[in-house]
Amino acid sequence: MFIPIPIFAALWTYEQWRWLKTLKADMAKAELTLLKSQINPHFFFNTLNNIYGLVVEKSEQAPEVVLKLSDMMRYTIYNGKEDLVPLEDEINYLKNYIGLHKIRYQKKVEIVFTHEVHEGIKVAPLLFINLLENAFKHGVEEMRENAFVRINMQSKGKQLLCTIENSFDERESNHSKGIGLENLKKRLDHLYPGRHELIVEKKEFIYKVQLNLEIL
Structure with a gap:
């Protein structure tokens, strides 16, 4: 059956547009997957070393540490690949x-971790961990005294x-953007x-990050 050239051109253009749209969606999904996979693994390795030390010392805390680390790894591997997860799971x-x-x-x-959120809220997984990790890595880790991390999460309509504050020593701390924060920005x-x-x-030896999300 003969198709007029203008109609054929329109169909071809439409198919190209649809293909390009699908390609962009696939690329965005692939990039998100890559960004999720770049969550800093050093914390897990360091914790495993700590577990080894606790086991050698026959510490009563060893089983508790193993259980917490197991829960975190399970969440990262399985829940981390979901599009949305319950906010309660992120909090845990x-x-x-x-x-x-x-x-x-x-x-x-x-x-200190305070939270007052409505039930049923769902968010993309692993959004807050990079911010919290930075608070420990660039603040608490480098301070000898008066160290603190304060997290507050609340929902309003x-x-x-989510607000995270941490103390830091201006002489020691290096709050660079880092790959973690850049990945978070791209994911957002x-x-x-x-x-x-x-x-x-960043002021008066306090580093503060606030993430505001509009949830559907």
């Missing part, structure tokens, strides 16, 4: 991370607000285009 993931740090620190550190651009705000403040 952060609690396990904090719990492991509390066990391994030999110095006094103030760690369609807004989810993909997952929450026009629906997120990432604010970074």
Whole structure:
């Protein structure tokens, strides 16, 4: 059957547009997968070394550390590949991370995690861990005293607000952007285009990051 050239051209253009749109979607999905896979693995390796030390010392804390680390690895591997996860699961993931740090620190550190969120909220997985990891790595790790990390998460209507503050020593700390923060920014651009705000403040030996998300 003969198809007029203008109609054929229109069909061809439409098919090319649809192919290009699908290709862009596939590329975005592939990039998101890559960004998720770049979550810093050093924490897991360091924790395994800590577990070895606890086992050698026959510490009663060893089983607790193994359980927390197992839960975190399971969440990272299985829940991390999901598009959305319950916010409660993200909160428990952060609690396990904090719990492991509390066990391994030999110095006094103030760690406070407060949260007041509505039930049923779902978010993209592993959004907050890089920010919390930076708070420990560039703040608490390098301070000898008066170290603290304070996390607050709350939901207001369609807004989810997460604020993380940590002390730091200006002489020691190097709060560079790093690959973790850059990856987070790219993920937010993909997952929450026009629906997120990432604010970074640094003053008076306090480093503060606030992530605001508009949840559907």
